[in-house]
Amino acid sequence: MQQSKTLKEIAEYLGGTVRGDGAVRVGGLAPLETAGPDTITFLANHKYAAKVAETKAGAVLMAPGNESYGRNVVEVANPYLGFAKLLTLFYTSPHPGLGILPESNVGTGVTMGEGISIYPGACVGNNVTIGARTVIHSGAVIYEGAVIGDDCVVHANVVIRERCRLGNRVIIQPGAVIGSDGFGYAPDGRGYYRIPQIGIVVLEDDVEVGANTTVDRAALEVTLVKQGTKLDNLVQVAHNCQIGRDCMIVSQVGISGSTKVGDHVTLAGQVGVAGHLTIGDNVMVGAKSGVPNSLAANAGYSGYPAQPHKEWLKSMAVVSNLPALKKTVGSLEKRIAELEEQLKK
Structure with a gap:
């Protein structure tokens, strides 16, 4: 944890304003119920506003116009975003560049930027490129010819297959697999002939991939996840898919092959998407929905099969x-x- 900050310093960091004593110092964050005088808490949901009167926090992060109950307040337009930024301020620090640590296995022809860390038990194949300040944790396996950008974090037991490419600031949580073979088989009359998957996966800048998630390589070209998209734990992205910018793909979603997902799409938990579909920009699909057809942009959908959300609500009222x-x-x-x-x- 970093040294304490005054409320005035915190307000300047967040682009907010202080209501109360700006000289008060806090050194961390805590929930409304357990916060003490040396911590700051936050109010992101108005239904908990009454708890502000009871909290012992040194200050409360909240939106303008809320009742302060005599507490010191840092006002910001988006308290939840402010909370996230303060967690970063108080509890995270740059990873020290430790270099190639003993008992890691690094192949030949590897290009590495400054400040990298490769932990014991990691395995880096031949002709891999690793950007500056990137961290490869124990048990991770990077296949030959893979490219990893700057400031990436590859956690324990991640597998990044051959020739796949990661942009900058990509985070891969433990156990995820990037570039596994797509599920491609051709019936030959007696069984199934395996189709070699010779494409790659590209994860653009600021993509994050959750634990035990799999993103399959394309059969011929590229499975693409665009900038800023976040994949939760246990997500399956099949071969040849294209996922747009700043999407939120929640746990246990399965997206079948060659589907195109637009920008700013949210697929809630356990959504299943059939193959060769198009989901438009700014679509939201409710949890456990099944998507057998393409979905038009700028709308919400729910149900199995997925239908416009308001129609689904009417159907559920009948059920x-x-x-x-x-x-x-x-x-x-x-x-x-x-x-x-x-x-x-």
């Missing part, structure tokens, strides 16, 4: 009433049968 509807229909059928019997007589 919740199905037991009563079934009872009503049964009663009507009985009455109709009785009337028909009377008519026969």
